Amino acid sequence: xxxxxxxDTDPGIDDAMAIFYALRSPELExxxxxxxxxxxxxxxxxxxxxxxxxxxxxxxxxxxxxAHRPLVSRFHxxxxxxxxxxxxxxxxxPPAAAKPVGVHAAQFLIDAVMxxxxxxxxxxxGPLTNVAMALLLRPDLPAYTREIVLMGGNAYVPGNAxxxxxxxxxxxxxxxxxxxxxxxxxxMAGLDVTSRIRMTADDLDRFATFPNxxxxxxxxLLPCYRSFxxxxxxxxxxxxxxxxxxxxxxxxxxxxxxxxxxRVETEGISRGKTWPANKSSRPDSDWEGRPAVNILxxxxxxxxxxxxxxxxxx
Ligand code: RIB
Ligand code: CA
Numbered sequence: 001x002x003x004x005x006x007x008d009t010d011p012g013i014d015d016a017m018a019i020f021y022a023l024r025s026p027e028l029e030x031x032x033x034x035x036x037x038x039x040x041x042x043x044x045x046x047x048x049x050x051x052x053x054x055x056x057x058x059x060x061x062x063x064x065x066x067a068h069r070p071l072v073s074r075f076h077x078x079x080x081x082x083x084x085x086x087x088x089x090x091x092x093x094p095p096a097a098a099k100p101v102g103v104h105a106a107q108f109l110i111d112a113v114m115x116x117x118x119x120x121x122x123x124x125x126g127p128l129t130n131v132a133m134a135l136l137l138r139p140d141l142p143a144y145t146r147e148i149v150l151m152g153g154n155a156y157v158p159g160n161a162x163x164x165x166x167x168x169x170x171x172x173x174x175x176x177x178x179x180x181x182x183x184x185x186x187x188m189a190g191l192d193v194t195s196r197i198r199m200t201a202d203d204l205d206r207f208a209t210f211p212n213x214x215x216x217x218x219x220x221l222l223p224c225y226r227s228f229x230x231x232x233x234x235x236x237x238x239x240x241x242x243x244x245x246x247x248x249x250x251x252x253x254x255x256x257x258x259x260x261x262x263r264v265e266t267e268g269i270s271r272g273k274t275w276p277a278n279k280s281s282r283p284d285s286d287w288e289g290r291p292a293v294n295i296l297x298x299x300x301x302x303x304x305x306x307x308x309x310x311x312x313x314x
Contacts, residue, residue, distance in 0.1 A: 066105025165272025
């Protein structure tokens with residue numbers, strides 16, 4: 001039986017890669033995509049989610065549009081300098097024929113989990129606003145959720161949106177603090193691992209050689225992403241952010257996990273910083289009583305890249 005997942009996403013070049021990776025993995029069944037602002041405005045992310053499903057030949061999978069801004073603060077604006085003005089590497093594809101369903105993403109997430117209580121995993125690839133809204137609307141939702149696995153945060157490494165914070169958490173720290181407090185298994189695939197899982201120029205060149213529509217689309221998107229990372233790293237490599245959630249679901253043996261409660265700084269210059277508890281915390285600290293989060297702290301990067309490319313190649 002494939003594992004049921006629903007993907008909350010802000011597509012986004014690396015979101016596209018993660019969505020295709022999931023769709024091309026028979027071990028997973030994608031129940032739907034829910035959209036959020038982040039790499040682009042929410043309307044654009046919804047159009048992209050529909051496009052990606054059409055490219056993958058899965059227009060039957062529903063898309064539900066979600067939040068247009070964080071819970072309690074303003075949206076700082078799209079990451080078009082990374083993902084292009086259209087969120088898809090400035091490829092400006094025509095819109096898909098399908099339309100989003102008329103249900104808010106938060107309600108869609110609730111309905112997806114409750115359609116098979118205990119067996120549905122939420123995979124979150126963008127700011128956590130929709131997931132937090134679902135938890136606020138249904139405080140008992142964690143009791144029925146198999147796992148929440150999210151790309152976001154930085155436990156022991158610097159941020160990428162600021163020295164303190166990773167972009168998804170920076171975009172809605174209040175929502176992230178709610179999600180890290182959920183009483184179900186929560187797995188944080190943050191920069192501790194995603195900044196160390198890298199596709200090389202040779203890896204990236206392979207997408208164009210795979211004869212399927214998803215890989216061909218990635219080959220069109222990747223030059224934009226690659227040029228951003230060349231500016232950052234000075235080498236033709238990319239960091240594999242969002243796909244790491246899927247690698248965790250398929251190959252948990254590739255990761256080292258540390259189980260600790262996580263709190264999020266919601267204000268000030270460290271806004272969006274994810275703080276794991278440490279052993280010397282006072283008993284009455286702000287971490288007290290919070291559930292342990294599975295923080296991915298190390299990974300077998302070359303193997304994670306190999307298994308992902310294998311999914312695109314088949
Ligand atoms: O920090 C990386 C994350 O920010 C990824 O999810 C990327 O798609 C952007 O949303
Ligand atoms: Ca993303």
